Amino acid sequence: FRLMTATNRDLKKDTARGTFREDLFFRLNVVTFELPPLRTRAEDILPLCMQAMLRFGKEFGKDVLDIESEAQELLQRYSYPGNIRELQNIIERAMILCHEKTLTAGCLPRELRDQASQITVAMAQGEHPTLRIEMVLGQQTLADIETALIEEVVRLSDHNKTLAAKHLGLTRFALDRRLKKQLEQE
Structure with a gap:
């Protein structure tokens, strides 16, 4: 057993x-x-999308075999508070709505497109976008919240640590030290 x-x-x-x-x-x-949260594993997002597309393609009798570059970027920039289940739901919905052989940005949910465009515009203008970190009171420590914040800012900065450090008000050295400390605690 x-x-x-x-x-x-x-x-x-x-x-x-x-x-x-x-x-x-x-x-x-x-x-x-x-397993770290999906938001910290950008390299896993597209392979997971392709796997879900194959699964839902069989289920819905559709041959959607590719993801356009704009849709790929949106999928990789989204924070996935619901983790892999949310990613699968997004792909299932997109497969239902998609009538082409390629999954386009238009097939993706509005909130996914809106989050990405707000962040892109804000960062292009040198502004700091508003971040939302979900937490349950009493179940997360300050260190957990700091880790989530740093991971999210690094992701939104396209893993450019110098830019992420600037957005966090840290030096690059201080950010590297905190990231190293987080890895040691895992």
Whole structure:
């Protein structure tokens, strides 16, 4: 008998706080795989999109085999608060609406197009776009929130650390130090 479980919570912290049973934690915690959120894995977005397009293409009887460059950029810039499930929902919706052999930006949800255009315009004008970081009170530490903020600004800066540091009001050295510290804590 093998049991595989998944969670988006830090069970070690929950156990320390007394919100998760310690005996259950040790029974379940045999092998642990940690997957970072999709927003930090831009290189995985297009392959996941293609996989979802193949799946939904079979389901809906459509042969959409490519993603136009504008749609690719929109998909890679979006923050995916709902993680991979949200990405799959976006592709499913796009496959339903798409009547071409190529998935276009017009097939994507308006909120995805709007977020990307607001960020692009604001950054082009030298402004700082408004960021939204979702959190549940009492379940995230200040360090967790700082990590999410830094990851989001680095992503929005197209992984240009000098630009990200500028947007965060840090030196490039200070940003690198914080990123290194975050990696060590994982």
